[in-house]
Amino acid sequence: MKAIVQRGYGAPERVLQLDESAARPVPGDSDVLVRVRATSVNTPDSATVAGVPYILRAQAGLRRPKQPVRGSDVAGTVAAVGREVADLQPGDEVFGSLWGSANRSKTGTFAQYTVVPASQLVKKPAGLSFEEAAASVMTGLTSLLAMRDAGHVGPGTRVLVNGASGGVGTMAVQIAKSLGAEVTGVCSARNAELVRSLGADHVIDYAEQDFTKSESRYDVILDNVANHPPKAVARLLAPKGVFIPNSLGITGGLLAGLPRMARAALMGKGSTDVKFVTLAVNHENLNELARLLESGEAKAVIEQTFPLDEAAGAITRVLGHHASGKVVITV
Ligand SMILES: NC(=O)c1ccc[n+]([C@@H]2O[C@H](COP(=O)([O-])OP(=O)(O)OC[C@H]3O[C@@H](n4cnc5c(N)ncnc54)[C@H](OP(=O)(O)O)[C@@H]3O)[C@@H](O)[C@H]2O)c1
Incomplete structure (x- = not known):
């Protein structure tokens, strides 16, 4: 499959490459293989590409990140499900995030396929585009938890x-x-x-x-x-x-x-x-986010959309700290 892989830390154009023959991740029993239609750039992705603050390299990998594919927010189509997954089936349109899961050390979303725990995916509301759904996960859940639960x-x-x-x-x-x-x-x-x-x-x-x-x-x-x-x-x-x-x-x-x-x-x-916000990606929070998006109480603000092979440009935009809303990558 195609994936954007990170070969070091620094300027996105220098350290990110399109790999056309990356291995497709394999879902575990409670996972879903998602054909990625859209993903979005969050500050943890851009910070890991830049390797700044330097302290993050202690965990991600000293010379380059141990797991080379960035991205955690995803919207796409179910390609296959693990044998314990009962609520989703191939063809379902879903959105969610890898954030906080062990899968993040094995896979990312800046790729044609990713593997997400079924507990961190829900069905995408039909009226919502893949781009809007992918743009909303980390920022929407963080905001929901900050306003509703912390505040x-x-x-x-x-x-x-x-x-x-x-x-x-x-x-x-x-x-x-x-x-x-x-x-x-x-x-x-x-x-x-x-x-x-x-x-x-x-x-x-x-x-x-x-x-x-x-x-x-x-x-x-x-x-x-x-x-x-x-x-x-x-x-x-x-x-x-x-x-x-x-x-x-x-x-x-x-x-x-x-x-x-x-x-x-x-x-x-x-x-x-x-109060600090600890992002919890689960069905309850994702369904509430889906409700907010479906009802129009919240909508994703998307500044710009980049194709997968221009992911470096998307990361550069977020590293500038002045994107109006979100930067999305379509696959
Ligand atoms: N706790 C969590 O789970 C969690 C999850 C997601 C993100 N975060 C954190 O949340 C933070 C914000 O993320 P984000 O995705 O919203 O970032 P972002 O999209 O890059 O937004 C940056 C914001 O900062 C403003 N800004 C930039 N330079 C400024 C300056 N010199 N003075 C004042 N304001 C300035 C920008 O306003 P203008 O463009 O109008 O200048 C914009 O509103 C990040 O630090 C991220 O790590 C935490």
């Missing part, structure tokens, strides 16, 4: 989303609105209209205004950028407010935003309510 967002909750125009931010704004929140989005002027069109009640242009200096107060702050010290961000919390740090930052280096993450975690030991 307990409900009618009237004042929510601030820093990085409202990116993959996570565009979903978080919509899901917060669907839960009844009053939403403030922070992004560039270029994306202000987009963020407003997704339902944000207020938009702050970060080039014009440092939101951490504001006198406004928020019940929930989702920080997708980590471009301010956690203490400065948490100062804006209303009493009983929740701070959700969700970024390793937009700088490179050895540790990138890890020190800020550590400081936020320490703050959580004191009087500040700090």
Whole structure:
């Protein structure tokens, strides 16, 4: 099969190659072999291609990633199922993610076929394109878990989303609105209209205004950028407010935003309510995401779509930290 393989760390054009004779992965008993129709680039994919922050190489592989195929979000058609899989059959259109599964150490989604645990796939709503479905998984689930579970967002909750125009931010704004929140989005002027069109009640242009200096107060702050010290961000919390740090930052280096993450975690030991999102890909969360997408309460914002053999261009776009919404790869 065709797959994009990573041969080192660095510039995507240099380290990614199209392999036309990669081995097709074999599904285990509880797995599904998916013919990939679309996948999307998430920050863990772009960071692993760049090998930055350097600390990630300790786990991924020192000179090159041990598992060469990137990608975890997927939408496609079932090609075969393991013998324990009862709820899916060949031909079904599905979407889901490899994230968090042991399969990730064996396979990726920047390929014609991938192998996903059946527990991490659901049927794709018929009205949703493969591109929209693949664009929504990691960012949609992260936003759902941040707003619904970590933030307990409900009618009237004042929510601030820093990085409202990116993959996570565009979903978080919509899901917060669907839960009844009053939403403030922070992004560039270029994306202000987009963020407003997704339902944000207020938009702050970060080039014009440092939101951490504001006198406004928020019940929930989702920080997708980590471009301010956690203490400065948490100062804006209303009493009983929740701070959700969700970024390793937009700088490179050895540790990138890890020190800020550590400081936020320490703050959580004191009087500040700090919650981190741990992505859980399961039927319950995927079905709720499917419901949000099907009802139109949330939609994928796709900036650009690349064919598989131009995956390097897709990764480069995400590495720039300024894609409006998501970058998708079609197979
Ligand atoms: N916890 C989890 O499970 C999980 C899952 C997915 C992602 N994440 C994390 O979430 C973070 C965001 O991911 P994403 O996919 O949304 O990233 P993204 O699509 O690259 O979005 C980046 C956002 O940052 C903004 N931005 C860029 N430069 C900025 C600057 N100098 N000052 C202020 N804002 C700036 C962009 O706004 P403009 O384009 O308008 O400038 C955009 O809104 C990542 O760090 C990722 O690691 C966590």
